[in-house]
Amino acid sequence: MHAGARRHRDIHPTAENISVNVTVCIKRVPDTEARIRIDGTGIDPSGVKFIVSPYDDFAIEAGLRTKEAAGEGTVSLLSLGDASTQESLRAGLAMGADSALLLTGEVGIDGLATAKALANELEASNAALILFGVKAADDDQQQVGPMVATLLDRPCVTGVASFEVQGERAVCHREVEGGVEVVEVDLPAVLTITKGAYEPRYASLKGIMAAKRKPLDEKEAASAPSRLRVARLTEP
Numbered sequence: 001m002h003a004g005a006r007r008h009r010d011i012h013p014t015a016e017n018i019s020v021n022v023t024v025c026i027k028r029v030p031d032t033e034a035r036i037r038i039d040g041t042g043i044d045p046s047g048v049k050f051i052v053s054p055y056d057d058f059a060i061e062a063g064l065r066t067k068e069a070a071g072e073g074t075v076s077l078l079s080l081g082d083a084s085t086q087e088s089l090r091a092g093l094a095m096g097a098d099s100a101l102l103l104t105g106e107v108g109i110d111g112l113a114t115a116k117a118l119a120n121e122l123e124a125s126n127a128a129l130i131l132f133g134v135k136a137a138d139d140d141q142q143q144v145g146p147m148v149a150t151l152l153d154r155p156c157v158t159g160v161a162s163f164e165v166q167g168e169r170a171v172c173h174r175e176v177e178g179g180v181e182v183v184e185v186d187l188p189a190v191l192t193i194t195k196g197a198y199e200p201r202y203a204s205l206k207g208i209m210a211a212k213r214k215p216l217d218e219k220e221a222a223s224a225p226s227r228l229r230v231a232r233l234t235e236p
Contacts (some may be wrong), residue, residue, distance in 0.1 A: 019072035020165050022063040023127040024097070025118055025148070026056040026079050027107075028088040029138040038233055052088045055133025057095075057200040059193040063131050064096045064201070066165060074098045076127070080117050080221055081107050093211035094203035100214070105221030109139060110228040115147035117223035122152060127188060129170065134159050134192040142192070149190035157183050161196025 030036060031049040052060075063075040077092045077100040079085050089100040105117055122130060130152075132145035142158070149156030157163075161180075163172040170189055174181040175196065185191075203211075 020066055020070040020129065021074050021076070021127045022066055022129045022131060023076045023078055023122065023125055024056070024059050024063045024092070024131045025144070026060065026077055026088060026092060026133070027053045027136050027138075028079065028081050028085045029053045029136060032137050038235055042230060042233055050084065050088070052091055053133055053137045055135055055137065055193065055195070057133075058195050058198040059131040059133045060092050060095055060097060061198040061200045062160075062163070062191075062193050063129070065198070066129065066163075070165065076100065078118060078121065079103065080105055080114055083218075086216060086218075089216055090211050091203065093214045093216065094207045095201055096207060098214065100216045102216065102218045103221035104218060105223060106226055108226045108228060109141075109230060110226035111139075111141050111143035112147055113223060113226040113228075115144045115151060117221040118144070119148045119151035120222045122148065128165070129187065130154070130190045132190070132192045134194045145190055145192040152190070154188055154190050155185045156190040156192070157185050158192045159194050160191045161194055162198070163191060 028050050031051050032054065034048045036048065060077070067073045067075050075097045077089050077097050079089055080103045082104060085102055089102060093100055101121070103117055103121060107114065130148065135142040146156050146158060157172045157174070159174050160172045161175045163170050168187050170185050170187060170191070172183045172185060172191060174183060
């Protein structure tokens with residue numbers, strides 16, 4: 001569930017004025033309200049609107065609030081995909097993120113291949129926190145965040161409903177049956193975010209205009225191709 005973490009139930013966090021750099025990894029997925037058609041081994045994308053996976057929106061909001069609470073720091077976005085993923089990254093920039101990087105490469109069902117591509121880029125990152133949505137809306141695998149943490153040898157806490165940064169640690173609150181579990185983790189760390197306290201903000205007109213001027217870089221993903229292929233996909 002989460003590695004390298006210490007479990008507590010009586011912590012009362014206090015805010016500290018520190019600088020926190022956060023990287024949020026996001027995924028472009030079909031709109032959850034779209035009517036999806038199957039084309040044999042996948043979905044037919046024609047006429048389908050694509051969005052940032054909703055749980056990734058929660059992660060972006062968590063990153064922005066962390067930066068705001070600290071008073072200093074950056075929020076960077078990272079995604080693996082094709083050129084169309086730029087639209088999703090721009091949406092995150094419009095919410096308030098500072099910069100974005102698109103890794104161009106194959107996005108399939110192989111969570112490990114995705115995790116390796118992201119981890120290769122994140123290995124040299126100075127981010128104190130790497131955030132993911134707890135799961136992607138399209139495949140629901142809940143794999144990539146913990147895999148990235150393992151590849152980077154960083155502690156990971158999953159299903160985080162809220163957290164606070166206190167110096168060199170994060171205090172994470174997880175909603176469990178019958179109560180709230182509080183987990184303390186040393187930084188740098190990887191967290192996967194559920195909705196909890198993080199209702200995403202709407203992008204303002206000012207934010208949308210500013211997003212056009214924020215850096216959105218693109219580079220080829222450094223990873224081996226996926227070894228998994230979908231043989232057949234059918235409707236339930």
